[in-house]
Amino acid sequence: xxxxxxxxxxxxxxxxxxxxxxxxxxxxxxxxxxxxxxxxxxxxxxxxxxxxxxxxxxxxxxxxxxxxxxxxxxxxxxxxxxxxxxxxxxxxxxxxxxxxxxxxxxxxxxxxxxxxxxxxxxxxxxxxxxxxxxxxxxxxxxxxxxxxxxxxxxxxxxxxxxxxxxxxxxxxxxxxxxxxxxxxxxxxxxxxxxxxxxxxxxxxxxxxxxxxxxxxxxxxxxxxxxxxxxxxxxxxxxxxxxxxxxxxxxxxxxxxxxxxxxxxxxxxxxxxxxxxxxxxxxxxxxxxxxxxxxxxxxxxxxxxxxxxxxxxxxxxxxxxxxxxxxxxxxxxxxxxxxxxxxxxxxxxxxxxxxxxxxxxxxxxxxxxxxxxxxxxxxxxxxxxxxxxxxxxxxxxxxxxxxxxxxxxxxxxxxxxxxxxxxxxxxxx
Amino acid sequence: xxxxxxxxxxxxxxxxxxxxxxxxxxxxxxxxxxxxxxxxxxxxxxxxxxxxxxxxxxxxxxxxxxxxxxxxxxxxxxxxxxxxxxxxxxxxxxxxxxxxxxxxxxxxxxxxxxxxxxxxxxxxxxxxxxxxxxxxxxxxxxxxxxxxxxxxxxxxxxxxxxxxxxxxxxxxxxxxxxxxxxxxxxxxxxxxxxxxxxxxxxxxxxxxxxxxxxxxxxxxxxxxxxxxxxxxxxxxxxxxxxxxxxxxxxxxxxxxxxxxxxxxxxxxxxxxxxxxxxxxxxxxxxxxxxxxxxxxxxxxxxxxxxxxxxxxxxxxx
Numbered sequence: 181x182x183x184x185x186x187x188x189x190x191x192x193x194x195x196x197x198x199x200x201x202x203x204x205x206x207x208x209x210x211x212x213x214x215x216x217x218x219x220x221x222x223x224x225x226x227x228x229x230x231x232x233x234x235x236x237x238x239x240x241x242x243x244x245x246x247x248x249x250x251x252x253x254x255x256x257x258x259x260x261x262x263x264x265x266x267x268x269x270x271x272x273x274x275x276x277x278x279x280x281x282x283x284x285x286x287x288x289x290x291x292x293x294x295x296x297x298x299x300x301x302x303x304x305x306x307x308x309x310x311x312x313x314x315x316x317x318x319x320x321x322x323x324x325x326x327x328x329x330x331x332x333x334x335x336x337x338x339x340x341x342x343x344x345x346x347x348x349x350x351x352x353x354x355x356x357x358x359x360x361x362x363x364x365x366x367x368x369x370x371x372x373x374x375x376x377x378x379x380x381x382x383x384x385x386x387x388x389x390x391x392x393x394x395x396x397x398x399x400x401x402x403x404x405x406x407x408x409x410x411x412x413x414x415x416x417x418x419x420x421x422x423x424x425x426x427x428x429x430x431x432x433x434x435x436x437x438x439x440x441x442x443x444x445x446x447x448x449x450x451x452x453x454x455x456x457x458x459x460x461x462x463x464x465x466x467x468x469x470x471x472x473x474x475x476x477x478x479x480x481x482x483x484x485x486x487x488x489x490x491x492x493x494x495x496x497x498x499x500x501x502x503x504x505x506x507x508x509x510x511x512x513x514x515x516x517x518x519x520x521x522x523x524x525x526x527x528x529x530x531x532x533x534x535x536x537x538x539x540x541x542x543x544x545x546x547x548x549x550x551x552x553x554x555x556x557x558x559x560x561x562x563x564x565x566x567x568x569x570x571x572x573x574x575x576x577x578x579x580x581x582x583x584x585x586x587x588x589x590x591x592x593x594x595x596x597x598x599x600x601x602x603x604x605x606x607x608x
Numbered sequence: 609x610x611x612x613x614x615x616x617x618x619x620x621x622x623x624x625x626x627x628x629x630x631x632x633x634x635x636x637x638x639x640x641x642x643x644x645x646x647x648x649x650x651x652x653x654x655x656x657x658x659x660x661x662x663x664x665x666x667x668x669x670x671x672x673x674x675x676x677x678x679x680x681x682x683x684x685x686x687x688x689x690x691x692x693x694x695x696x697x698x699x700x701x702x703x704x705x706x707x708x709x710x711x712x713x714x715x716x717x718x719x720x721x722x723x724x725x726x727x728x729x730x731x732x733x734x735x736x737x738x739x740x741x742x743x744x745x746x747x748x749x750x751x752x753x754x755x756x757x758x759x760x761x762x763x764x765x766x767x768x769x770x771x772x773x774x775x776x777x778x779x780x781x782x783x784x785x786x787x788x789x790x791x792x793x794x795x796x797x798x799x800x801x802x803x804x805x806x807x808x809x810x811x812x813x814x815x816x817x818x819x820x821x822x823x824x825x826x827x828x829x830x831x832x833x834x835x836x837x838x839x840x841x842x843x844x845x846x847x848x849x850x851x852x853x854x855x856x857x858x859x860x861x862x863x864x865x866x867x868x869x870x871x872x873x874x875x876x877x878x879x880x881x882x883x884x885x886x887x888x889x890x891x892x893x894x895x896x897x898x899x900x901x902x903x904x905x906x907x908x909x910x911x912x913x914x915x916x917x918x919x920x921x922x923x924x925x
Binding site: 214215216217218219220222223224351375376377378379380381382383384385387388389391392394395407408411412415416419420421437438440441 | 627630631634637739768837848849852884894897898
């Protein structure tokens with residue numbers, strides 16, 4: 181019996197050690213993907229996230245005097261491993277960051293029961309914007325439907341009417357996510373939408389997809405690519421001589437390293453983005469001083485100048501601002517998952533806040549509410565100039581009047597299909 | 609519907625013969641690369657009865673080593689030689705550490721061991737080279753990167769010079785391999801081991817030497833495949849999944865046949881492209897390449913369980 185008691189004590193200690201949680205820390209695990217076919221896009225994002233949190237820990241002693249334990253659990257972008265990571269880390273976590281639309285969809289019902297906020301900035305299920313239905317899910321500051329809407333707005337209704345738009349996408353929940361909005365807009369504006377799926381095994385060999393594009397002669401190609409699919413598509417586009425200025429990718433298809441493979445041949449390629457690297461921003465100087473110079477960064481100089489690293493910083497900033505808001509609201513430093521939900525529902529990242537954070541121009545201002553978990557920040561169109569991405573538009577906004585009814589209807593369908601599903605009646 | 613299946617595709621082929629040629633060319637390039645990966649599997653299977661699950665990661669590992677060495681300032685062709693040395697070292701290590709202790713164990717144990725090698729190489733590769741997408745040193749290796757544009761029947765046919773180079777190099781590699789297997793003492797020893805293990809051992813053929821040799825040859829093939837695929841869309845761990853495309857090639861061609869690997873690879877490369885373009889995209893919404901090759905291989909297995917070129921095994925009881 182004594183032996184069993186000892187074993188139980190060791191097991192309990194091991195469980196606590198396993199989550200890496202010690203007193204006076206907020207446990208904010210990140211379900212990262214630094215390995216596997218999508219690692220190329222994952223690494224700079226994870227490095228940016230990690231460096232921002234390390235900077236807060238080193239410069240400010242954490243947030244509100246409490247250090248952030250930003251432990252990573254590697255998923256390799258596999259949905260099964262992602263669910264395992266969620267289960268492993270949920271015990272002490274104040275948030276879960278699933279980093280894949282597939283994982284997000286799998287853990288969405290679980291977080292509703294476990295009452296842990298999902299933070300999925302710029303990815304996941306677009307109707308998560310509806311905070312009344314998805315009380316624990318946040319895709320701040322912009323959703324995939326926002327992205328699709330902004331891309332179509334940038335092209336312009338007059339340029340789309342009667343035209344053909346190829347939708348080249350990963351054959352995965354992530355790639356299919358904008359289809360409802362694109363189909364609706366195709367019917368409203370009157371353009372032909374041609375979905376072209378790319379299988380996981382074909383990401384680096386898209387000759388069949390690009391032969392179809394050559395045969396169908398679309399006026400535009402909208403790309404929903406991630407990981408190795410991006411480089412595969414862009415090299416095939418160059419090879420097929422598709423005009424680069426008619427090709428627009430979602431924000432996960434705007435990775436500097438993918439475009440460097442084609443270099444100057446990729447000039448004119450565009451990508452919508454809710455973030456932008458500002459290399460002389462004060463936050464970059466602080467990261468250099470407190471993280472890079474201290475030898476705590478996993479990044480490198482070239483990567484730190486790219487769009488994805490910068491987006492990683494923005495994503496951690498969103499979490500950090502949520503924690504700050506929750507601490508201010510509750511008056512306690514060690515907040516719970518439930519407190520963080522309140523914080524993420526009451527974000528108000530204005531120009532003044534961004535200036536204060538040293539992040540002016542790195543993300544548009546946005547505000548969330550109990551009913552609006554996205555914030556709909558808008559975004560900028562970026563263009564590859566042969567060496568780097570540059571901004572080529574003013575701030576673009578998604579069509580709220582089209583997206584919000586679609587969000588509400590799809591969210592309601594989800595709640596019905598997953599009944600009993602707790603819906604909040606208190607939001608206005 | 610019948611028109612869409614049986615008539616329209618052929619009308620489309622004849623209406624745009626330049627496009628048909630482009631489809632066949634893309635299929636040929638894919639097919640020859642599938643064949644190369646399948647060759648790696650076949651060589652190891654013939655000599656040791658091991659289904660080498662690690663062939664895919666060997667492609668990634670070889671390509672990453674080449675790019676990584678060049679990034680460290682090693683001239684391109686010196687990096688190629690050093691990469692071959694690394695692949696030789698890998699072959700020796702695998703033989704000494706993994707295979708030799710497992711001699712005599714059931715085939716499934718050896719297969720599981722190659723899964724272990726795969727996971728080890730993934731981890732080692734990620735630790736040494738990181739998971740980022742890397743640019744293949746195409747120009748530094750002297751591989752031309754332009755295009756040859758032809759206008760057959762007044763149409764358009766674009767042939768990438770790096771694809772032409774890949775096809776030529778792959779063809780030379782296959783010819784060299786066949787000459788080696790048929791005309792040299794070591795090559796005949798490999799074949800002898802494939803034909804009858806016990807008989808080969810009884811005449812003094814060294815199992816250890818042959819295993820190192822075939823794993824090294826598989827490493828050379830992996831390097832050529834990695835350079836060819838990497839030149840198309842960069843070098844990353846995503847290349848590993850392309851190796852799974854070799855499985856239907858092996859089912860179709862037979863696990864023991866070098867001819868089967870080559871013809872099976874070319875058949876699958878071209879047929880899956882033709883099917884995708886003329887039937888899959890118009891009728892099934894596309895992305896049929898993920899399953900077409902497997903269905904084709906299964907149909908062949910219904911009639912020839914040993915594959916098109918595999919040896920028929922008759923066991924008397």
